[in-house]
Amino acid sequence: MGGRTCGGPRQHTVLRAAGLAARADKPTPWKRKQARTAPHLGALSDLRKHGSAENGGQVPGGDTLRNPTPMGLKAASYELGRPYWN
Numbered sequence: 839m840g841g842r843t844c845g846g847p848r849q850h851t852v853l854r855a856a857g858l859a860a861r862a863d864k865p866t867p868w869k870r871k872q873a874r875t876a877p878h879l880g881a882l883s884d885l886r887k888h889g890s891a892e893n894g895g896q897v898p899g900g901d902t903l904r905n906p907t908p909m910g911l912k913a914a915s916y917e918l919g920r921p922y923w924n
Contacts, residue, residue: 885910 864870882904885891890910894903906914915922 864873882891885906886893886904889907890913891904891906894905896902912922
């Protein structure tokens with residue numbers, strides 16, 4: 839084993855391509871959280887732009903709540919193949 843903690847350059851390349859190594863390289867917990875949640879925030883921004891989600895306020899820790907709109911729930915039920923109950 840020789841004390842290696844990584845699978846070598848190839849594994850590091852695969853992890854970096856998946857965005858995992860870049861998150862671990864961030865210096866503070868806040869920066870790591872920001873890197874981890876950035877794709878989700880981008881998707882939520884798109885949902886808000888198209889009227890499928892809306893902001894629902896903030897929790898005491900500062901995180902923003904997002905709620906699906908009726909149109910977003912209907913679209914999700916279609917994508918999941920489940921009935922939509924209003």
